[in-house]
Amino acid sequence: xxxxxxxxAFALTGVxxxxxxxxxxxxLSVTAAAGGAIALLGPNGAGKSTTVSLxxxxxxxxxxxxxxxxxxxGEAVARGRVGAMLQQGExxxxxxxxxxxxxxxxxxxxxxxxxxxxxxxxxxxxxxRRTKGLSGGQAQRVRFALAVAGAxxxxxxxxxxxxxxxxxxxxxxDGMRAYAAGGRTVLFATHYLEExxxxxxxxxxxxxxxxxxxxxxxxxxxxxGGRLVTxxxxxxxxxxxxxxxxxxSVEIRDGVARLRTADAALTTAAxxxxxxxxxHDLEVSGGHLEDAFLALTRES
Amino acid sequence: xxxxxVRLEILRSxxxxxxxxxxxxxxxxxxxxxxxxxxxxxxxxxVTVSAYVMVSMAAYGAISGVLVNTAGPWAQERASGxxxxxxxxxxxxxxxxxxxxxxxxxxxxxxxxxxxxxxxxxQGVSLSVGQWAALVGALWAGxxxxxxxxxxxxxxxxxxxxxxxxxxxxxxxxIVGGLWFPVGSMSGTMRSIAEAxxxxxxxxxxxxxxxxxxxxxxDALTVAGWAAALGGLAVLAxxxxxxxx
Numbered sequence: 001x002x003x004x005x006x007x008x009a010f011a012l013t014g015v016x017x018x019x020x021x022x023x024x025x026x027x028l029s030v031t032a033a034a035g036g037a038i039a040l041l042g043p044n045g046a047g048k049s050t051t052v053s054l055x056x057x058x059x060x061x062x063x064x065x066x067x068x069x070x071x072x073x074g075e076a077v078a079r080g081r082v083g084a085m086l087q088q089g090e091x092x093x094x095x096x097x098x099x100x101x102x103x104x105x106x107x108x109x110x111x112x113x114x115x116x117x118x119x120x121x122x123x124x125x126x127x128x129r130r131t132k133g134l135s136g137g138q139a140q141r142v143r144f145a146l147a148v149a150g151a152x153x154x155x156x157x158x159x160x161x162x163x164x165x166x167x168x169x170x171x172x173x174d175g176m177r178a179y180a181a182g183g184r185t186v187l188f189a190t191h192y193l194e195e196x197x198x199x200x201x202x203x204x205x206x207x208x209x210x211x212x213x214x215x216x217x218x219x220x221x222x223x224x225g226g227r228l229v230t231x232x233x234x235x236x237x238x239x240x241x242x243x244x245x246x247x248x249s250v251e252i253r254d255g256v257a258r259l260r261t262a263d264a265a266l267t268t269a270a271x272x273x274x275x276x277x278x279x280h281d282l283e284v285s286g287g288h289l290e291d292a293f294l295a296l297t298r299e300s
Numbered sequence: 301x302x303x304x305x306v307r308l309e310i311l312r313s314x315x316x317x318x319x320x321x322x323x324x325x326x327x328x329x330x331x332x333x334x335x336x337x338x339x340x341x342x343x344x345x346x347v348t349v350s351a352y353v354m355v356s357m358a359a360y361g362a363i364s365g366v367l368v369n370t371a372g373p374w375a376q377e378r379a380s381g382x383x384x385x386x387x388x389x390x391x392x393x394x395x396x397x398x399x400x401x402x403x404x405x406x407x408x409x410x411x412x413x414x415x416x417x418x419x420x421x422x423q424g425v426s427l428s429v430g431q432w433a434a435l436v437g438a439l440w441a442g443x444x445x446x447x448x449x450x451x452x453x454x455x456x457x458x459x460x461x462x463x464x465x466x467x468x469x470x471x472x473x474x475i476v477g478g479l480w481f482p483v484g485s486m487s488g489t490m491r492s493i494a495e496a497x498x499x500x501x502x503x504x505x506x507x508x509x510x511x512x513x514x515x516x517x518x519d520a521l522t523v524a525g526w527a528a529a530l531g532g533l534a535v536l537a538x539x540x541x542x543x544x545x
Contacts, residue, residue, distance in 0.1 A: 089381040094315040107304075
């Protein structure tokens with residue numbers, strides 16, 4: 001599918017990480033082409049933060065290899081090609097936001113202009129504030145600013161919207177999208193399904209340290225059964241329903257047709273326009289990412 | 301990168317009220333109190349007490365200053381998540397420990413100079429330019445082992461433990477070393493212990509300078525030995541504290 005021969009943003013091959021008795025990551029293999037937003041989705045304790053630590057070189061894998069932008073994680077970090085927003089990274093309370101961002105910016109070979117960083121993180125009005133006494137959401141925005149300051153090719157965000165209110169969240173995702181639009185890669189770990197659904201081009205679902213599913217949000221929904229289109233068929237012939245676009249299975253019971261589909265919009269459109277059937281009581285149900293997520297993480 | 305990290309360390313400490321009061325103000329106040337009470341008397345070396353105590357307090361200020369600026373903040377940063385935040389930037393690991401050492405040394409200059417200035421301006425301590433330079437130079441360079449000791453403590457201890465441990469260590473060093481109560485007032489055994497202690501050897505470089513004897517080689521070598529030993533220990537402890545699981 002991928003035709004651009006560029007270096008992957010990251011590649012994990014058979015990666016495992018053991019902490020004492022706990023196998024936090026258990027045989028993870030995934031390659032991410034450069035560009036776009038990738039969600040690392042999983043319930044708490046699924047191994048998201050460990051995966052992030054491995055990608056950033058903060059932890060070493062027990063088995064397998066981790067490559068970031070063609071080198072080891074340590075090399076990628078040292079070259080200034082990676083930026084990261086960690087959970088609970090405390091900021092220096094005596095420094096102003098401007099000083100802190102300026103310092104981190106100065107560590108990278110080709111940083112973003114200061115004004116652009118402050119715009120992306122929506123911090124313009126807080127530049128002279130000390131980091132002591134910031135609200136949780138404001139502190140998260142500062143961490144985001146520190147993560148993007150160096151214009152990294154790979155931006156890694158661990159649970160970025162924790163402690164943000166609704167409005168901050170919206171602005172944060174706008175900033176993240178603007179950043180990823182420049183051909184850069186953003187990987188964000190989250191346990192919020194709607195965040196993965198709305199803001200990622202690709203979703204990696206992990207559960208118990210393993211990759212449970214991998215695809216676009218639409219594909220993830222489809223692999224776990226997709227959506228259900230039901231309508232009253234009566235005694236009309238059912239032939240041809242299974243040939244409608246998107247349909248993966250057809251079931252007729254008591255005059256009601258139940259079509260499982262990977263794309264409900266496509267299927268219903270074809271049902272009306274491409275057949276001569278009289279469609280009554282049409283209903284579309286299921287297919288939320290949540291259903292898929294629960295189905296995928298339940299038994300893997 | 302080292303320069304901007306040192307700048308950050310200095311900025312951070314200067315804005316910390318605890319450092320400004322304990323590290324800079326306290327030695328000066330103690331000096332002025334002591335000098336005004338006992339200043340006119342002279343020691344066995346023929347030096348006025350005001351000059352002798354000036355050296356003691358400059359040395360005390362340097363020791364407490366480097367300890368306050370290294371141990372606490374470093375332990376705090378390890379615990380708070382600031383360290384991993386730095387570890388995911390291109391800042392090389394060695395810059396952190398070297399930067400902290402350089403920052404702490406820079407930060408003790410003001411207190412040292414203030415005490416000397418107070419001695420010269422208010423207590424009539426009169427030294428040649430060469431003596432002033434030798435005094436400040438010896439006390440400044442000689443602060444390295446104490447800064448290294450602070451980094452060892454910061455690497456090994458948790459934030460809640462580091463404060464009391466540093467305070468007790470600091471008090472132990474300066475009291476045993478005769479910086480608060482001169483060794484001349486100690487009994488024989490106590491005096492032998494004092495004269496072998498690192499803080500005494502350190503301050504003795506200064507006391508010798510103001511008595512006109514220059515910096516004794518034995519003192520300089522002893523302090524350099526402590527610097528090498530504690531510096532090595534600081535590197536080991538730093539490695540242990542920053543090991544990636």
